[in-house]
Amino acid sequence: MKTDYEGRQFVALHDIRGALVSASASPASGTAASLIAGDADYFLDIVEVSMSNQSTVAVGVALVNDGATIRTFQIPANKTEHFKFDVPLRQQTKATPWLADMDDVTGTTLVIEAILIKKATNNS
Secondary structure, three states, X not given: OEEOOOOOEEOOOOOOHHHEEEEXXXXXXXXXXXXXXXXXXXXXXXXXXXXXXOOOOOEEEEEEEOOEEEEEXXXXXXXXXXXXEEEEEOOOOOOXXXXXXXXXXXXXXXXXXXXXXXXXXXXX
């Protein structure tokens, strides 16, 4: 719950401005890439992500935090997919990076961009 300038309470699905951060990564040929470094003070929960695959084959992508796969995706060949989450993908461990890992497809590079929200605790 949030309170506006007149004291009225309302539900905000996501905080704004300073609470939102952007990130990007370009994993290639099956090698994981860091999407964003960890933050010692905040959990970084993913609100939305875009993945672009310029390859001629579909590629599987995993978003990983602290060794755990949080969510996997299949990105079709020559497509850009956009995913928006009503309930953000929760970071498992503070101060650890989010990694983007892809199938071992030689000669393929993905472009991944994300918007994350900083949360002091990992409560919903």
